[in-house]
Amino acid sequence: MKASRAFVAALLAMGLLAAACSNGDDAAPAATGEGATTAGSPTSATPTTTETSDSTPEQTLDVPDPSLDELPTDDLPSGVPGESPDAEIAVTTSLPPGSTSSVPVAPEFVTPATGGDPPTAVLAPVSPDLKIRYIVSPHPDDEFEAWSMVAGDTTHYIVFILLTRGEYSQYCDGSGISELQGDRAERFPEPQPFTGQGTEGCSQQRLDAWRQFLDTRGGVESAIGRPGFLGQFDLDVPLSGALPSRVDVTGERVPSTQYLLWVGDKSARFAFDFGDRDLSINEVLVGVEAVRALRTRVLPIAEEDDLVASAYFNDEFDPSIRYEHPDHKVVQAVIRDLDFGMPGPQWGRTVPEDPEVAATLEVPPALYCAVMCVEPEPIDPLANPFAFRTGTLQETYGWLAPTYWVGAELPSGSIFSRVQPYWRRF
Numbered sequence: 334m335k336a337s338r339a340f341v342a343a344l345l346a347m348g349l350l351a352a353a354c355s356n357g358d359d360a361a362p363a364a365t366g367e368g369a370t371t372a373g374s375p376t377s378a379t380p381t382t383t384e385t386s387d388s389t390p391e392q393t394l395d396v397p398d399p400s401l402d403e404l405p406t407d408d409l410p411s412g413v414p415g416e417s418p419d420a421e422i423a424v425t426t427s428l429p430p431g432s433t434s435s436v437p438v439a440p441e442f443v444t445p446a447t448g449g450d451p452p453t454a455v456l457a458p459v460s461p462d463l464k465i466r467y468i469v470s471p472h473p474d475d476e477f478e479a480w481s482m483v484a485g486d487t488t489h490y491i492v493f494i495l496l497t498r499g500e501y502s503q504y505c506d507g508s509g510i511s512e513l514q515g516d517r518a519e520r521f522p523e524p525q526p527f528t529g530q531g532t533e534g535c536s537q538q539r540l541d542a543w544r545q546f547l548d549t550r551g552g553v554e555s556a557i558g559r560p561g562f563l564g565q566f567d568l569d570v571p572l573s574g575a576l577p578s579r580v581d582v583t584g585e586r587v588p589s590t591q592y593l594l595w596v597g598d599k600s601a602r603f604a605f606d607f608g609d610r611d612l613s614i615n616e617v618l619v620g621v622e623a624v625r626a627l628r629t630r631v632l633p634i635a636e637e638d639d640l641v642a643s644a645y646f647n648d649e650f651d652p653s654i655r656y657e658h659p660d661h662k663v664v665q666a667v668i669r670d671l672d673f674g675m676p677g678p679q680w681g682r683t684v685p686e687d688p689e690v691a692a693t694l695e696v697p698p699a700l701y702c703a704v705m706c707v708e709p710e711p712i713d714p715l716a717n718p719f720a721f722r723t724g725t726l727q728e729t730y731g732w733l734a735p736t737y738w739v740g741a742e743l744p745s746g747s748i749f750s751r752v753q754p755y756w757r758r759f
């Protein structure tokens with residue numbers, strides 16, 4: 334066994350140091366100098382913790398590395414220009430049927446929790462031989478970038494870890510889903526109406542789309558099933574580390590230490606809210622380590638296997654699509670460079686041209702089509718913009734693309750490619 338706890342504690346301290354030494358953007362009100370922890374910042378907060386002490390110390394709010402600000406922060410490239418096609422085409426009379434579950438849903442909690450600690454394990458695993466695979470994503474929709482690590486997997490208990498809500502999508506103004514596209518089976522995220530980039534409504538809509546995507550896939554992919562929603566709980570943040578934070582709609586940096594939890598017999602989901610375009614090294618660590626610490630209490634399976642960075646990133650290789658979102662870079666960097674002491678390896682999504690490719694997995698063609706296809710084919714938003722969005726990703730995340738998402742075999746054609754290469758560390 335590796336001394337991962339001590340190692341992570343040291344890293345957390347390093348993260349705090351880095352945050353305290355940074356002299357980043359003036360708009361970030363906390364942790365911009367050595368006095369930040371004692372300057373009485375209005376954004377300082379008391380962490381939720383089970384530890385006791387005579388005086389409660391104030392914790393620094395976490396801020397990302399200022400160098401990440403230099404990276405572009407656009408939404409995922411859908412592969413088409415940001416304009417809706419001119420309307421008019423024959424109207425199809427029958428919508429494709431939605432996915433229906435043949436898998437029993439985990440016990441529902443009549444009244445989901447709204448704080449405190451999560452309950453102890455609420456159900457038995459589908460098999461005691463499963464081992465945990467963590468799928469770590471920066472935003473709702475990134476999970477499909479590593480779906481080849483999920484699809485048809487009957488050996489792992491899949492734990493989806495979502496680190497932010499993706500609330501800075503430009504499509505939270507509703508521009509990615511015209512009424513016409515709704516008619517073509519693109520689903521409007523809840524709640525409606527759209528309230529715009531950076532709003533609480535945007536946060537909820539992206540989370541709703543993520544839940545819907547996973548629920549729909551879980552209804553037809555028996556490897557993950559549909560976990561039950563337990564509610565919202567408080568994160569137990571180490572006193573030695575900076576407090577996870579995000580920037581709210583007023584521009585103020587606020588603590589963000591609650592998470593949503595779903596638990597099932599084959600998979601679970603943890604949804605943090607560490608701030609879109611605001612994710613730090615420390616927050617990735619805090620999120621992953623919190624889930625690992627909670628697993629023995631809330632999950633039906635405690636034995637771990639491996640960890641996957643489901644965060645497409647490419648800033649150097651052709652012809653694969655370039656994508657340099659800073660949150661993706663941070664997730665990649667943490668899982669690539671820091672040894673979490675897992676029994677199995679740490680994986681990260683990359684592109685075929687990366688010399689570090691250690692494994693190339695594929696989403697089975699039929700499953701890929703169930704997620705990405707349109708009717709009629711081909712999956713070509715430019716030449717075939719009015720097709721029905723039959724695939725789960727097209728249906729649930731279509732509102733995040735001007736028309737719908739390009740599907741392709743390789744990352745040269747689509748970030749959501751069927752063939753998915755990975756680097757491997759540790």
Ligand SMILES: [Zn+2]
Nearest residue numbers: 471472475658
């Ligand atoms: Zn993303």
